[in-house]
Amino acid sequence: MLSLLVVAESHDAFPGIKRCLGDVCEIYHCETYSESIDIFRKKNFDYVFIDIALLTAESSANDLKSRLQPFWHINPDVEIIVMAEPAVIRDAIMAVKSGASNYLTYPINAEEVKLAMEKIVDSAIMQSELDYLRDHVWDGESLDVVQTKSPLMKIVFEKVRSVAPTKSTVLLVGETGTGKGVIAKLVHRNSPRKNEQFISVHCGAIPDTLLESELFGHEKGAFTGAIRRKLGKFDIARGGTIFLDEISTITSSTQIKLLQVLQDGIFQRVGGEETIEADVRIIAATNVDLTELINKGLFRKDLYYRLNVFPIELPPLRDRKEDIELFVDVFLRGLNRSHGKSIRDIHPEVLEAFRQYEWPGNIRELHNLVERAYILEQSPILTRSSFSNELFDSEIFHGGPDINIDLSLSAVRRRSIYETEKKYLDEQLYRFHGRINETAVASGITSRQLHKLMRRYNLDKRNYKRITDEIERNTR
Numbered sequence: 001m002l003s004l005l006v007v008a009e010s011h012d013a014f015p016g017i018k019r020c021l022g023d024v025c026e027i028y029h030c031e032t033y034s035e036s037i038d039i040f041r042k043k044n045f046d047y048v049f050i051d052i053a054l055l056t057a058e059s060s061a062n063d064l065k066s067r068l069q070p071f072w073h074i075n076p077d078v079e080i081i082v083m084a085e086p087a088v089i090r091d092a093i094m095a096v097k098s099g100a101s102n103y104l105t106y107p108i109n110a111e112e113v114k115l116a117m118e119k120i121v122d123s124a125i126m127q128s129e130l131d132y133l134r135d136h137v138w139d140g141e142s143l144d145v146v147q148t149k150s151p152l153m154k155i156v157f158e159k160v161r162s163v164a165p166t167k168s169t170v171l172l173v174g175e176t177g178t179g180k181g182v183i184a185k186l187v188h189r190n191s192p193r194k195n196e197q198f199i200s201v202h203c204g205a206i207p208d209t210l211l212e213s214e215l216f217g218h219e220k221g222a223f224t225g226a227i228r229r230k231l232g233k234f235d236i237a238r239g240g241t242i243f244l245d246e247i248s249t250i251t252s253s254t255q256i257k258l259l260q261v262l263q264d265g266i267f268q269r270v271g272g273e274e275t276i277e278a279d280v281r282i283i284a285a286t287n288v289d290l291t292e293l294i295n296k297g298l299f300r301k302d303l304y305y306r307l308n309v310f311p312i313e314l315p316p317l318r319d320r321k322e323d324i325e326l327f328v329d330v331f332l333r334g335l336n337r338s339h340g341k342s343i344r345d346i347h348p349e350v351l352e353a354f355r356q357y358e359w360p361g362n363i364r365e366l367h368n369l370v371e372r373a374y375i376l377e378q379s380p381i382l383t384r385s386s387f388s389n390e391l392f393d394s395e396i397f398h399g400g401p402d403i404n405i406d407l408s409l410s411a412v413r414r415r416s417i418y419e420t421e422k423k424y425l426d427e428q429l430y431r432f433h434g435r436i437n438e439t440a441v442a443s444g445i446t447s448r449q450l451h452k453l454m455r456r457y458n459l460d461k462r463n464y465k466r467i468t469d470e471i472e473r474n475t476r
Helices: 013-021 033-042 052-056 061-074 086-097 110-137 151-163 180-189 208-216 252-264 290-295 301-307 321-339 348-356 362-376 409-431 436-443 447-456 461-474
Strands: 002-007 025-030 047-051 079-084 102-105 170-173 198-202 241-245 281-286 310-313
Touching: 002 013, 002 033, 013 025, 013 047, 013 110, 025 033, 033 047, 033 052, 033 061, 047 052, 052 061, 052 079, 052 086, 061 086, 079 086, 079 110, 086 102, 102 110, 151 180, 151 310, 170 180, 180 198, 180 241, 180 281, 208 252, 252 301, 290 301, 321 348, 321 362, 362 409, 409 436, 409 447, 409 461, 436 447
Parallel strands: 002 025, 002 047, 047 079, 079 102, 170 281, 170 310, 198 241, 241 281
Antiparallel strands: none
């Protein structure tokens, strides 16, 4: 029989729950929070019904997770339902956001108790099915990645699960920073090639004159400076997977050689005549519409058809904001491992600001903001003080800038693009401490383009070096 603990000073809650669930549960009662923890250590309960007033008695509603955690430390599978007077219903909702399974309002209603229990049971069944699928479908290292509350991402992961075991070419489409590289690795890790090489090539970061040599290798004497034979990425990735990021940037001659690989499974090194078999699985990614480039004569239509065998479109972060909290948890775990600090959570006020923001830089921008705050934060949770005031005060975080209706539509668009690009580049330069090459690669542009944009937006790389030095001094 299931066991249930009711924790409430009022005796009214206990009889109501007992009448409703006494036939299916062994029910116990205590009146204080500390007593409930003592009882919990002695007996393994399946459910806890606890008065919200006992959870907030010694802490604020913003720290409910720390009050709930002792139950989970003893029994990670326990389901907790909070009970609250209608006047403090916001605290009950905060408890659910902190991990409680559900909440009830006083006076206790038998029908509401049954509905709450049924919801928990249904959720447990769904979680059990999800755990089964993860254990039997996803590689162990993939489990953090495939967690999502977004219907759009569930479709993406279903597509990944379907295509990963095949040899088919995959084309990942999405804005910069949406995680195309992560999805490419996910496909590889869950494919028959998972024990072989995964080679990632950022096509936009390699000069046009060197790209062919980088991909296909070259023979000695193929060009000035080619003093010995060099193996290309297609040689190195033999038997494994090659990920071609920003495929839209490759030159016409490279497009022809890549088409040969996709069409015939062969290639030649630059300056060589030997035909080499290309035993690789190709995953390509783009943040621009390739069909537009085709219409402009900048991308081969036949190559596009070969790449677009199995397209997967990644939604921007603004369309999957329900996953923001999951990302923050993953980022914090990684930062704790890397930096030796112990920051376990983020303040609800900051999370709400995150939900209001439109995230032009997507997941990459979110990671940058969290990492910057992590460096500055001195408490166990990320608080408002560790983030820029713009996050809470700027128009960007509250529906965008004011629209000047005296301007033309094109002028308004230019203004919006200007503000978004400037903020994005500011975040990237901060992330890489003003280092131009690394910032350009992460932004998917060339160093020359980055210098041009920095001049346009009056961004000086030396300022980011000074900011980094200041943070380091403050955290010593």
